[in-house]
Amino acid sequence: MSLDKTLRHIAFGGLVFCCAAVASADMLLVGNKSGHTLWALDLASGERLASFETGRGPHEVEVSPDRRLAVVSNYGEREAPGNTLSVIDLEAGKVARVVDLGEDTRPHGMAFLPDGRLAVTTEGSGRLLVVDPAQGDVLQRIAVGEGVAHMVAVSRAGRFAWVTSISAGTLQKVDLEAGEVIGTVKTGAGAEGVGVAAQGREVWVTNRANDTISVVDADRLEIIATLASPGFPIRVAVTPDGRHALVTNARAATLAVFDVAKRAQVATVQIADPDAKHQQTLLGDAALPIGVAVHPDGARAFVAISGGNEVAVVETGTWQIVARWATGREPDALAVVVTGR
Numbered sequence: 001m002s003l004d005k006t007l008r009h010i011a012f013g014g015l016v017f018c019c020a021a022v023a024s025a026d027m028l029l030v031g032n033k034s035g036h037t038l039w040a041l042d043l044a045s046g047e048r049l050a051s052f053e054t055g056r057g058p059h060e061v062e063v064s065p066d067r068r069l070a071v072v073s074n075y076g077e078r079e080a081p082g083n084t085l086s087v088i089d090l091e092a093g094k095v096a097r098v099v100d101l102g103e104d105t106r107p108h109g110m111a112f113l114p115d116g117r118l119a120v121t122t123e124g125s126g127r128l129l130v131v132d133p134a135q136g137d138v139l140q141r142i143a144v145g146e147g148v149a150h151m152v153a154v155s156r157a158g159r160f161a162w163v164t165s166i167s168a169g170t171l172q173k174v175d176l177e178a179g180e181v182i183g184t185v186k187t188g189a190g191a192e193g194v195g196v197a198a199q200g201r202e203v204w205v206t207n208r209a210n211d212t213i214s215v216v217d218a219d220r221l222e223i224i225a226t227l228a229s230p231g232f233p234i235r236v237a238v239t240p241d242g243r244h245a246l247v248t249n250a251r252a253a254t255l256a257v258f259d260v261a262k263r264a265q266v267a268t269v270q271i272a273d274p275d276a277k278h279q280q281t282l283l284g285d286a287a288l289p290i291g292v293a294v295h296p297d298g299a300r301a302f303v304a305i306s307g308g309n310e311v312a313v314v315e316t317g318t319w320q321i322v323a324r325w326a327t328g329r330e331p332d333a334l335a336v337v338v339t340g341r
Contacts, residue, residue: 032328046325081105109151113158187214206233278307293334
């Protein structure tokens with residue numbers, strides 16, 4: 001297929017999807033780890049609008065503040081570490097460039113800064129990178145040490161980043177202006193998911209091996225509360241209004257809903273379809289919910305069910321699943337794109 005045709009259509013699985021639709025559509029982006037693709041689903045119906053080829057093992061996806069770019073971290077596979085980012089131009093409906101990270105392998109967690117730069121963790125090199133995805137340049141390489149630097153969240157102003165390290169069980173605070181780690185706190189075994197809450201005053205960390213969530217003071221980097229979240233808590237997302245923190249428990253196949261102000265669990269959503277057959281995952285034949293994202297209006301949340309090749313659509317008013325949308329193989333990363341916001 002020629003480049004000109006690629007701008008208009010993407011061929012996938014014998015079908016053709018119109019890429020022009022993604023320029024104006026409200027959509028859910030889904031990274032399919034075993035499918036090595038990023039799908040764009042219509043945010044109202046779940047209909048597949050487009051499919052973009054990525055590198056091997058796309059693990060996370062983030063959308064730029066101006067909603068023009070989506071960036072995918074190509075983690076690689078077990079025997080072949082990845083070291084690239086796929087940058088997708090959402091207006092043109094094409095992969096605009098592939099950023100080569102060189103010696104920095106296993107890119108994983110990402111978070112955009114307000115000015116369009118992107119913070120990226122690289123497990124293989126123990127670094128936090130700052131990348132210009134629009135130009136394809138690596139601007140900073142900040143050592144964060146051993147311990148499998150996995151996920152990252154950033155402050156609203158973009159001055160600080162918080163990085164979780166799985167095997168070290170820590171949260172690290174990084175001063176991006178100084179280019180160095182300025183503090184570390186041990187949160188718990190398997191520290192993985194991270195989200196900023198309480199208008200930037202708190203950082204929530206999921207400790208998957210301890211079945212806990214650490215609520216950390218963002219300034220002092222001190223643990224101010226520890227909450228139970230049984231079943232391998234793996235990701236956390238804070239709702240746009242700041243009221244709730246949503247935690248995916250991978251082994252239990254639940255979405256735990258916490259009241260941020262009260263620091264208490266207020267709801268549990270059973271994510272697995274009891275009638276579905278699940279594929280082999282890291283946890284065996286299981287639903288394995290991982291990625292979670294929330295619509296900007298806060299009315300719906302989306303949970304990637306890695307073992308079921310689907311996304312569960314959760315109505316936040318009732319905390320009930322109202323739809324299930326088909327995805328590619330082994331969905332994980334999720335991002336919501338709403339035009340005109």
